[in-house]
Amino acid sequence: DIQMTQSPSSLSASVGDRVTITCQASQDINKYLNWYQQRPGKAPKLLIYDASNLETGVPSRFSGSGSGTDFTFTISSLQPEDIATYYCQHYDNLPPTFGGGTKVEIK
Amino acid sequence: EVQLVESGGGLIQPGGSLRLSCEASGVTVSRNYMSWVRQAPGKGLEWVSLIYSGGSTYYADSVKGRFTISRDNLKNILYLQMNSLRAEDTAVYYCARDLSRYHDIWGQGTLVTVSS
Numbered sequence: 151d152i153q154m155t156q157s158p159s160s161l162s163a164s165v166g167d168r169v170t171i172t173c174q175a176s177q178d179i180n181k182y183l184n185w186y187q188q189r190p191g192k193a194p195k196l197l198i199y200d201a202s203n204l205e206t207g208v209p210s211r212f213s214g215s216g217s218g219t220d221f222t223f224t225i226s227s228l229q230p231e232d233i234a235t236y237y238c239q240h241y242d243n244l245p246p247t248f249g250g251g252t253k254v255e256i257k
Numbered sequence: 258e259v260q261l262v263e264s265g266g267g268l269i270q271p272g273g274s275l276r277l278s279c280e281a282s283g284v285t286v287s288r289n290y291m292s293w294v295r296q297a298p299g300k301g302l303e304w305v306s307l308i309y310s311g312g313s314t315y316y317a318d319s320v321k322g323r324f325t326i327s328r329d330n331l332k333n334i335l336y337l338q339m340n341s342l343r344a345e346d347t348a349v350y351y352c353a354r355d356l357s358r359y360h361d362i363w364g365q366g367t368l369v370t371v372s373s
Contacts, residue, residue, distance in 0.1 A: 184359040186302075193351055193366055194294075194302065199359040237302055241358035244315050248302040 152176050156238050156249030162257045169225040171252045173238035176219075182242040183221045185214055188251075189234045197236075198223065230256060259283035259362055261335075261352050266367030273342050273371075279335040279352030279364055287330040290355035293337050295348035296366075303348075306337065307355065320346075342371045 153176040163169050173183065185198040196205045198214035201221060211226045225232055233256060238249040261284070265277040279291070293305040306326040307315045314326050325338040335352050349368050353360035 182358050186360075188302075193363040194360070195363070196359055196361050199357075199361075205361065239302070239359075244307065245317050246304050246358075248304070251301045 151245055152179060152240050152242065152247055154238055154240055154247050154249040156252055158252060159250060160253040160255070162255045163228050164257045165228055165230060167228045169228050169232075169254060171223040171236055171238075173216075173221045173223070173249050174219055175221075175240055175242075178218050179240040179242035181217050182240055183214070183216065184239045184241060185212075185223045186237045186239065187232075187234045188237065194237065225254075228254070228256070261354070261362055261364035263350060263352055263364040263367040266350065266369045268370045268372065269342055270373050271343060271371055274338070274340045275342065275369060277337040277339065277350055277352075277367055277369070279337075281333050281335065284354055284362065286328045286333050286335050291326075291328070291335045292353045292355050292360060293326060293335075294351045294353055294360065294363075295346075296351070297345075297348045300348075305350070308335070339369070342369075344371050347371045 155174045181201045183201045186194040188194045197208050197212050202214045213224045215222050235251045235253045237251050260282045262280045269275050292307045308326045323341045327336045347370050349366040351366045352364045354362040
């Protein structure tokens with residue numbers, strides 16, 4: 151199985167800050183990397199698919215980049231409603247594994 | 258409105274069985290790839306099982322031989338039959354639609370607690 155290493159596991163930033171999360175795959179996964187947001191007590195929500203494609207309706211302050219084994223997720227200007235845990239997931243093959251998550255808090 | 262609604266969770270003793278349901282509206286289960294994903298309390302997400310529109314099924318090694326994914330095309334419901342349940346199966350179980358290679362629609366989840 152492909153292992154997904156996500157970092158950091160948590161971060162604290164101020165409103166308006168730029169936030170970056172990284173995800174590294176244990177082998178080449180092409181572009182098949184997704185990012186999900188999970189607010190407390192809620193189901194995950196798809197934000198970015200295929201590394202850099204913004205899901206319909208998701209604010210443009212969210213973005214993703216990368217290919218192969220190294221990927222980055224960015225919130226360009228952190229907002230209070232972005233408080234959540236963010237997960238990367240590869241879907242290059244089965245099983246589609248998730249990273250350990252990054253908990254984002256407001257400083 | 259596109260919606261997935263899970264049900265069937267609850268408290269079950271180790272070794273017991275439970276069947277989860279995922280009722281779909283606005284999306285046809287039989288025409289889509291559908292997955293189950295779970296989340297143990299305070300932990301991350303774990304993919305559990307997938308059924309293709311053609312009917313092929315796939316499972317995580319942790320549940321292979323114990324869980325069975327299926328669907329009722331007439332009722333538009335996705336199922337997860339869980340047998341020989343263990344404490345480590347305790348989790349919120351989500352159903353999700355797989356569009357290409359990502360889960361674009363998720364249900365709200367149903368909690369399964371395996372405990373004596």
